[in-house]
């Protein structure tokens with residue numbers, strides 16, 4: 217509708233006949249902040265959303281994955297095509313997204329295991345960008361359980377530091393705790409449409 | 422432009438609607454509980470950030486830049502979205518936007534679309550327009566679902582069913598759902614909603630969303646949500662149609678570092694909302710393979726032309742101003758007769774309607790005591806009292822009548838006993854600082870920061886004194 221386009225742009229230009237001048241954006245807000253031990257803070261803040269957080273040495277990640285899955289009785293696990301082979305632990309059948317899993321396959325699985333791109337300590341947020349060990353967005357959405365491995369070098373302090381590391385044209389998902397709602401009496405309760413259980417393993421390097 | 426569906430046809434003027442709402446004690450109890458809870462939480466969430474004021478000022482400046490160069494940024498986002506495989510549409514008004522969405526849904530060969538809560542699509546009455554065209558729109562946000570199943574109207578920007586408590590919600594679900602909720606515990610109600618919508622999500626072919634932000638230089642669209650219904654809609658269907666008000670832009674990706682801090686803490690009072698999705702055009706192999714962005718004017722360019730009123734277009738729909746408003750707390754959202762209730766609704770709806778001869782729209786700027794609490798909490802520093810006073814003057818001019826005959830009566834009623842009135846003032850008031858003569862003697866923060874006399878929202882003097890005398894004299 218090229219016509220409406222020029223009408224709207226014309227209306228904007230007329231509305232801005234005075235072209236209010238804008239001063240430079242004051243960016244004197246914090247771009248980073250001393251927050252102490254970022255790993256500890258991330259663990260605490262993620263847990264604040266009632267997600268379970270485990271800190272383990274990198275070498276112990278596979279054992280931790282195995283014990284968490286066993287404890288849940290999760291035996292059919294979804295993984296992206298580049299899921300590290302050491303994470304594909306025994307005791308579970310691994311449904312790898314190659315060729316693409318159907319929505320019903322995702323829905324029928326017990327959970328999904330991924331890495332992440334960045335984690336924000338202050339807000340307890342994991343960011344997935346479809347990169348290494350993450351896969352497409354549907355993988356971490358349809359299964360009811362998400363187990364996410366975060367490396368300590370992926371943890372930043374505050375939001376501006378995270379955005380600086382991310383590529384905006386990739387599909388991004390910021391995840392802060394399990395699916396929740398505040399729609400009933402403005403009180404947060406966990407568990408609506410997204411994964412209702414979120415477990416995080418912080419791999420300390 | 423015909424009548425703008427941003428206000429509901431046949432709604433009574435604000436004073437009338439407010440009286441009806443005040444008589445509903447259940448409604449007032451529900452609202453009081455919810456708004457007071459969120460108020461305290463917001464204050465805590467905000468106090469955690471040492472640079473909150475700097476973030477607010479940056480947010481204000483970024484949005485002012487967007488508005489001052491709106492034509493440039495719109496052309497930029499159009500180019501960026503197109504370059505990444507998306508299709509951009511322009512809509513002058515509600516009718517045009519609805520026609521576009523209806524046509525796209527038909528072309529996709531579906532008779533049902535899933536929807537993520539969106540103020541823009543509520544504003545244009547999209548669900549009704551789709552219904553009339555034979556396409557069912559399924560609301561997937563829990564609160565929207567409560568409103569839709571209850572055959573009700575929304576009463577809050579963020580939590581449209583804030584006027585319902587858990588036992589009312591349980592009743593609605595029991596009546597409307599195949600699988601009944603187990604109890605009125607929020608957890609069970611959420612579970613019932615999950616089961617009710619699950620298959621619809623997994624099978625949906627077309628989704629309709631709004632947008633919280635659009636990044637002009639990358640074409641990235643941002644949706645901020647909690648439940649995962651947004652992710653379902655944005656990820657699983659083949660076709661995604663996003664309706665975005667033209668003012669929702671930010672110039673660059675970096676600007677989101679400000680808004681992703683301001684918005685969650687102001688709205689749900691969390692450090693971060695559970696899910697934020699960002700996508701740019703179409704990503705092969707991931708998410709919808711057809712993406713349409715509908716850029717919606719619907720009165721925004723009229724608001725933009727108003728030098729005082731245009732600041733309302735900075736709004737990021739956080740709803741903090743509703744939650745602190747003593748008038749909103751007493752009357753609820755539906756009394757405003759508009760999809761935008763509360764302080765922001767009182768300044769935005771009349772501007773979008775842009776007809777001060779419309780009695781209902783003209784009464785909205787009077788739905789305030791000018792206490793200033795809304796300005797204090799607004800993350801983008803919209804000086805709502807200033808715009809209210811400005812719009813009152815316009816309403817008076819249009820009517821050729823005295824202001825009190827238009828709307829002051831409403832406030833007399835809302836604050837009709839001294840105790841309630843005092844409570845209302847505690848949130849930080851302008852009136853508290855009135856000298857007995859009714860003139861403004863000193864202003865609390867943020868009024869104290871208004872530098873020139875021009876900025877101080879002196880209410881139309883005579884009417885305010887009349888009202889003051891009536892209530893306090």
Ligand code: SF4
Pocket residue numbers: 687735736737738739740741742743765795798799800801802803
């Ligand atoms: S006017 Fe300000 S406080 Fe109110 S909803 Fe908009 S951004 Fe939030």
